[in-house]
Amino acid sequence: MKTRGEGRDEAELYSPAFLKSPGHELDGPQPPTTQHWLSLIEKALVNIKLTYEAREYGPPGWNYTQNKNCERVISMVMVGIGVYARLLKHAEAAMACLAVDPALLLIGVGILMFLITFCGCIGSLRENICLLQTFSICLTLVFLLQLAVGIVGFIFSDKARGKVSEIISNAIEHYRDDLDLQNLIDFGQKEFSCCGGISYKDWSQNMYFNCSSENRSQERCSVPYSCCLHDEGEAVINTLCGQGMQELDYLEAGEFIHTNGCIDRLVNWIHSNLFLLGGVALGLAIPQLVGILLSQILINQIRDQIKLQRYNQQHKTDPWY
Known part of the structure; x- marks a missing residue:
C-alpha cells in the first residue's frame, strides 16, 4: 500500500493543489509557513535598524565631548581670574559698594560651571546616563534661573533702578x-x-x-x-x-x-539697545539649550545601544543572527 506522496516528484508534492486536496497532507517535516518567514524577517529588520543607528551616530559622546572642552576652559579661566583678584587685590572698596565680593562671585560661578561641564564630559566619555542626566538637569536649572532673574528685573524695574x-x-x-x-x-x-x-x-x-x-x-x-x-x-x-x-x-x-x-x-x-541686549541674552541661552538637547540625544543613543546589546544577547543563537 502506497503512503501519502509516494511515487510523486518534489514539485508535485509541494504544489498548492496537492497540499489542499483532502487526505493528501504530508508526513514528516512541513515546509516553512508564511507566518514563520515573516517573523524571521521582522527580527532581522529590527537587528539591522539598531545596528544602523549605532553606526550612524558613531561613538557616543565623541562630538559632544569636544563641545564641552571650550566651556571647561572658560570656567577654569574664570576661576583663575577670581583667585587672582581675591589674593592679589584688596577688594574693600568693592565690598562696600556690592553685597557680594566680585572675586568670590567669579570663583563660585567658575567652579559651578566647571562641575557641570565635568559631569557632561565624563558622562559622555563613560556613557554614564546618571552623569548626563545630572548635567542636563543642572543646565536646565541655570537657564530657568537666568530667565527668572530677567523677568523679575523687568517686573520690578523701579526697585532695580x-x-x-x-x-x-x-x-x-x-x-x-x-x-x-x-x-x-x-x-x-x-x-x-x-x-x-x-x-x-x-x-x-x-x-x-x-x-x-x-x-x-x-x-x-x-x-x-x-x-x-x-x-x-x-x-x-x-x-x-x-x-x-x-x-x-x-x-x-x-x-x-x-x-x-x-x-x-x-x-x-x-532702552535704546534693547535688541542688542536681547541678542546677548539669546547668545548666552543658545549654548545652554544646545547642551540640554545634545545631552538628551546622547542619552537616547546610549539607551539604544543598551537595547541592541540586550537584543544581541537574547538572539545570538538564532539561525538568522
Whole structure:
C-alpha cells in the first residue's frame, strides 16, 4: 500500500493543489509557513535598524565631548581670574559698594560651571546616563534661573533702578579707595557723558570732593576729570578741569562738565539697545539649550545601544543572527 506522496516528484508534492486536496497532507517535516518567514524577517529588520543607528551616530559622546572642552576652559579661566583678584587685590572698596565680593562671585560661578561641564564630559566619555542626566538637569536649572532673574528685573524695574542708584552712590563715596573702582567710574562717566549718579553734585558724598568747610583737600567742591567736556583734538587732558565745579549752578557748570547723572543715561542706553541686549541674552541661552538637547540625544543613543546589546544577547543563537 502506497503512503501519502509516494511515487510523486518534489514539485508535485509541494504544489498548492496537492497540499489542499483532502487526505493528501504530508508526513514528516512541513515546509516553512508564511507566518514563520515573516517573523524571521521582522527580527532581522529590527537587528539591522539598531545596528544602523549605532553606526550612524558613531561613538557616543565623541562630538559632544569636544563641545564641552571650550566651556571647561572658560570656567577654569574664570576661576583663575577670581583667585587672582581675591589674593592679589584688596577688594574693600568693592565690598562696600556690592553685597557680594566680585572675586568670590567669579570663583563660585567658575567652579559651578566647571562641575557641570565635568559631569557632561565624563558622562559622555563613560556613557554614564546618571552623569548626563545630572548635567542636563543642572543646565536646565541655570537657564530657568537666568530667565527668572530677567523677568523679575523687568517686573520690578523701579526697585532695580533704586538698587543701581544705591550702588553708584556707594561707588562715588569710595572713589579714591580702590584704583580699579576709580578707573571703572571714570570709564562709565566718559562713555555715557555723565557725572555722578543723579547730578554732578552727588560728588559731595565723597570725602575728598565734598564742599564742607572741614574739607582741606585740594579737590574740595570739585569733580573728577572724567566729568569734563573735552575737545576731540585735545592732545593733553587737564586732570584739574573739574576744580570748583560744584560751586557753580547747572548752566554755568554745563559749559565745562557733563551735568546729567549717569543713572538716567544708563536707563536711556538700555532702552535704546534693547535688541542688542536681547541678542546677548539669546547668545548666552543658545549654548545652554544646545547642551540640554545634545545631552538628551546622547542619552537616547546610549539607551539604544543598551537595547541592541540586550537584543544581541537574547538572539545570538538564532539561525538568522
